[in-house]
Amino acid sequence: MRCLSDLTQTKNKNGIKSDNKLKKNIIKKEKKMMSPATLDLVCDVDTLRTLIKKNKVRVVDVRKKDEYLKGHIPTSVSLPLSDLLSDDSPESIIKIMNNLGIADNTPVVVYDDTFGALASRVAWSFKFIGHTNVSLLEVTYSGWKNMGLEIEKKSNKFPKSSHSIDIDYSIYADAEYVENARNDKNKVIIDSRERLNFLTEHIPNSKNIPYTMIRSEDAILRNPSELKRFMENRGIDSNSEIITYCGSVGTLSGLVFFALKTAGISNVKLYPKSFKEWKSLGKPKIEFKDATYWDLSAE
Amino acid sequence: MVNSVDSDILSSTKKKHLNPDENWGLVEESEYFANKVKLYRQDKLNADEFRRFRLQNGAYGSRLNSEFSMIRIKVPGGDISPEQMEKIANLSETFSIGSAHVSTRQNIQLHWVQLEDVSEVVRGLAEGGLTSREACGNTIRNVMCSHFAGVCSNEPFDVTVHAKAIAKFFLRNPMCQNLPRKFKFNFACCSEHGFVRIADVGLVPAIRDGIRGFRIYLGGGLGAASFIGHLLEEFTPESRLLSTSMSTIRLYDRLGNRENLARNRMRYLVNEMGWEKFQALLLKERVIVEATMSIPTKNTFDGILNIDTNANSNSTISSKRKLPLINSDNAQTPYNRWLNTNVVAQKQPGYYGVYITLGAGDITSNQLRVLAECVREFSLEQKARTTPQQNFFIRYIKSDSIPKVFAKLSSIGLGNPGANTIASAVGCSGTTSCNLAITNSHRLAKEIQSKFLELNFDMDPDFRTSTIKISGCPNSCGQHEVATIGFYGGAGRIANSMAPIYTMLFAGSTGETGELGKTIMRVPAKRVIDVVLKIIECYRGEKNGNESLHDWICKISTGHGNGKVQTIDDLKKTLVPITELPSFAESPDSYKDYGADSNFVAKTARGECAA
Structure with missing residues (x-):
């Protein structure tokens, strides 16, 4: 939404009055020509390399610090997910972003080596405090490396920034919100954990879309048309409001958050404290004990 | 020399197994399935109609939870390519539980798939040339x-x-889309290896006067009531394979019981009518089928069959030989142990087949991928087979590759020994996913496997021909009636407490002379392992010379023992004390089933085989 209004402003500055088709063309053009770039939800490798070369992007590596020190995508800064999770209040997130030199208009691309789940949680947090221009790298660090693309070892530091704060509650859900959504026909709660965990216990009325369903062999997310078809099969309307959750800190469900967005569903919320908090609050849950499904696993 | 052998085998492999027409899938069936699910969800398709459609497409309802399905992937002839294994690995990870399950009928099953995702699995299967249609x-x-x-x-x-x-x-x-009930074919390679007497149609290849053909057995099958199939005629030439199959299906379709769900398999028809009458009707039917079969129909089949008239004269084998196992030296390294039970020599000199022993048929997606790599890297025919013992079998491996195959398999937990020994227990899916199951036969099979491997039973040649097969209910998916020691699950009350209790059977066997096991006694689930161990202890005290456990069990089952244990009753006296449980208060765990924390309750729902 924010993205769109920014673009509308630009358009108005240029004084263009035109039909929708024309508007779209202009927006596309501007995307290419103007600075800063407006990123899609997922950033492809070529786009990132171009942005890095032009020095027009902040790349955020969310792996552990020692992994970052062994090698990372050029110009990237280190933000281990655990640093963010140790205090994920909006004030703390802003502080972190300022330390990484991310300003309001800085395009940000986040990557990890955990099929995009950790990167998703960080990217969602940035969106939450009002930084919309953030994107997930379409591949993991291993994927990047395996393609033989450039990496570097030097630690990067950028001048501190001063990011504004404009919390986007439209992408956030807490336990109370989820509890109220349970019996609301227009809201769909999605459990992003693997199937056997879901069967064992889940939030009543939630549906299971395991994170394993939305990734492809060579990218952290399937292509949008496939994701759309999956959602259609499930009877999930693109106008529905969706809340995603997973086991404990909102990583797997963070990835599903981005998958659903990619599939064209606009109203998606993340319940970052997820099932761990839900259980600790003693909220109701559905357990399925009529089958011994765990014994089917060869793990 | 080596090159010529290789190219010979490869050319025959190409002809027989890498047929480009070998595509079982149809992508459009995916969309069709997705649409039906939508109609069903919108109440525009009633539940019975939808169930029938779902089953015809290979999706079986999951245990006490209709939101989920088990998808049964057909593996025709048990023959599967590495690409197909990888496809199944991906589909399992994406839509199922990350493990796949090899069934006793050589299918591969994906469990607990969301009903709405089945169409995507069907699509993925079709992309890999596979189908779940009519599974x-x-x-x-x-x-x-x-x-x-x-x-x-x-x-x-x-x-x-x-x-x-x-x-x-x-x-x-179209001729077999709505039979009275399911219908099963089983092809053996020889009189020993096959399940031909417990299939609707069981076929043992034979050559008479230089003509290829079969001995065809009809009307066998396992279930709540089991029957051994009857020999149709001394010899059925290959040219009558299609007409005989068609007539059998036509006759069954016409005369089979469509009323009583519990008695509508063809074996009941044969049994009720009497074999002679059925046989006469069938032979008459075949005359009609042959007289009226259209040329395109016959050509279609012959085209698929692509009969190789220059069958190599490898056909007359004078004396019966066992597939020799490789005997390693005595050093008990894991490799030698595995070599002892899991590698067999083929009839093609210098080539070997390797078993991958799974736990009750379960394999993870990552393991499937490594297995696929193994096939690509080491098997000349570039294929693997699923086995009725719920394992994989990779063939055409050269002797110098065997250590590499083992290294690769064991790197991911696929190097377990004990194939075709008592340690490799078979278990149907049981309460892990099946509506009909009463007990967790699946977990019990795994428990037996790990316990018996721990006890080194795989290394004892006495146990090599013995089998343990377990079903979670009387319906025999675990094929308990053709095991040396078989078990099927039930429930029973001991004092005032319910407990999972298995019925034990002895002396069943497969092959052309296969027999059904005899019911021996009831054993609480948590005492099954102890009872089998006691049987083994008795056997060890009684056996004559090289007599195997299987032979000894067959002997005492007919009352021909010649030591202290002469009959089943003698053995039962020793076993009964083991089957007695302490009171519930003393040992509540003895009354629980494997894999369950809560007290045992026998819960079942409508079986869908019959739908």
């Missing part, structure tokens, strides 16, 4: 074929091509 429902189920077909020393010819031709001909064929 469930009242139609021709997966056509089974001995995993030794093509490499067995005693086979007159390779029947793989026949098994696949039958599978292809009847798949989606």
